[in-house]
Amino acid sequence: MKLTLLNSTLKADFDIIEKEMELAIQSDMELLRNASVQLLKAGGKRIRPVFVLLSAKFGSYNIHTIKNTAVALELIHMASLVHDDVIDDAQLRRGQPTINHLWNDRIAMYTGDYILARSLEYMTNIQNALAHQILSNAIIEVCMGEIDQIKDKYRFNQNIKDYLRRIKRKTALLIAVSCELGAVSAGADERTHRKLYKFGYFVGMSYQIIDDILDFTGSEKELGKPAGEDLRQGNITLPVLYALRNEKLRPSILKVNEHTSKEDMIDIISVIKNSGAIEQAYSVSRMYLKKAINVLDDLPPIKAKKILRDIALYIGKRKY
């Protein structure tokens, strides 16, 4: 997240969140602490906390209560990344070695479990039954998304609906819930938190589609991992699905597996880039983004609304 989009009050509150994140993953177990610090070091855009804070502005905003929701959501996200990296056998995330790579699958498993537990612990600070229900539902979907990811791996005959459901569970839902819970935790009314949920959902869909495009158009330095790595690991994303529709290109894409060489991947990336699939995927992302911006229309004209809009537009243009 480009922090220049936030004003100075929000920046100060954001520092509070970052400090709380460091506290949250403390553990008196050395190994667990090292693994968690490794995760924080890899950074991330912290978009979930940003959405929680901004959405809370539509209710009675108090950083000392809302920080619990923000930290809880970022921790769920982190926990899911740790288990995802086990599933994908990923070696790098944002240029940093993954926990499964630095240690092993077993340690990554319980580091993820630990972070999930810490997340739920933060949520218990929020005295709101609806918030708890929304959160357990989000955890279900995140876990189910993990399973979808395994199920759909290298399944080249999946359709766009499968893809959209997968990215909903993988990304959009947690962003939607960040917006919703920000508003719910701050006591905003039902109409408001439902609108914010929708905004987060549309932004999240748009965000993940761009992420999946960047896997082909980004450089290794920007991505923190080799380009085309998603495809090589069997994650069939929107640009791939569009490229597969081209009968001439199809056979070379179907050959991809985890043993495909770096050189062959470069060829396949260029095939996909020249197929028009990237532009098609971009247009779907833009469609979601437009929906996100439209949802904002009905919300009261507070400063946070403008920032949410700016962030959505920024996401639509981001290069990494």
Add this chain to the structure above:
Amino acid sequence: MKLTLLNSTLKADFDIIEKEMELAIQSDMELLRNASVQLLKAGGKRIRPVFVLLSAKFGSYNIHTIKNTAVALELIHMASLVHDDVIDDAQLRRGQPTINHLWNDRIAMYTGDYILARSLEYMTNIQNALAHQILSNAIIEVCMGEIDQIKDKYRFNQNIKDYLRRIKRKTALLIAVSCELGAVSAGADERTHRKLYKFGYFVGMSYQIIDDILDFTGSEKELGKPAGEDLRQGNITLPVLYALRNEKLRPSILKVNEHTSKEDMIDIISVIKNSGAIEQAYSVSRMYLKKAINVLDDLPPIKAKKILRDIALYIGKRKY
């Protein structure tokens, strides 16, 4: 659980739970289905569903709503066992090969995640905010217990307090919550579900202490794994803590590690059995059991109360 303790209505309801468990772990992913079926095959005493059902009898009992709570709790328990077996590198559970042994740590990780997700899904059928709060708290404690287990492994200088906290998180809490949620889901009043929580907690503590005793006194056939396996895996249980107090026995126990041979383990088991440690552990278990029975006194004299009492007494005497 000895089903002879239950009356015929409860037995019929219990069959509904068992069928629902089979449905719950269905998956259109073959590997996940096979792994989950492997878990069901290993059976288990299903004590959590029994406690849910019996506790629900203190409110407005309806098997078609309460089954969701019962299945959810048994699934959380199963999910935690799968991850525990990864942590312990266990090869057998109840005489059946573990998922990490049959497949690998990675598959065990996501099978556990999947079962946890399914559990949360079942809970969403219960329209009760308090129930959701209790359940997320239970999941926190179960995850934290997993971490305690790793932290305290082969840590021979731990004290009885460490052990009691660990078994609370590992076992007693989920049994306590089974009783509490049974009552809460059936709309029982606060006083009742608090009492039932306490009953479950005391029974659970007693139950786990006996489990830990049986690791030394049971036969390989009864245990479904070699005797002394907990100790060999570094799980320091109550009999071990008592035996360690004997300065003469202490050095031989301190030598135990995962490479200790079967023959050496037989010697150490006999050392512990002859040290009086088993009797000391039994007396702690009996103390908890007595507290459990006492808590029941204040509850209305319905049939379920007598069955709960019988089950508690049965647990105190069980041999495997």
